[in-house]
């Protein structure tokens with residue numbers, strides 16, 4: 001089965017998966033998702049363009065919250081993190097999504113969704129099984 005894009009017709013929340021959530025996690029309406037084509041999802045994901053200089057700080061706060069009390073944390077090397085966030089900020093402005101700054105996009109939209117940050121770094125060889133594991137770029141490290 002192939003994953004598809006779904007859009008909540010009430011609040012425009014997007015879902016990418018085999019089937020839509022029964023209840024929209026954003027507006028809590030039941031049976032609100034409709035299947036949409038990839039080009040519609042792309043348009044929703046890329047418009048409006050973020051304001052330069054704004055998304056970097058917003059994203060920093062989001063990844064701190066994402067790391068939360070997990071087994072991983074945001075790298076305490078502030079300079080490295082700042083460079084990575086600038087790379088993602090540039091990718092978002094130039095290509096519409098926060099693609100990983102240390103990976104090359106294949107230009108296949110579905111394939112490239114795998115490298116939108118944060119990616120599934122728990123399965124990276126650089127992370128799993130390593131005492132001092134980290135994601136490919138070192139944005140997230142094991143505690």
Ligand code: SF4
Pocket residue numbers: 084099100101102115116117118119120121135136137138139140
């Ligand atoms: S490797 Fe790290 S920086 Fe790159 S997308 Fe994954 S989590 Fe983000």
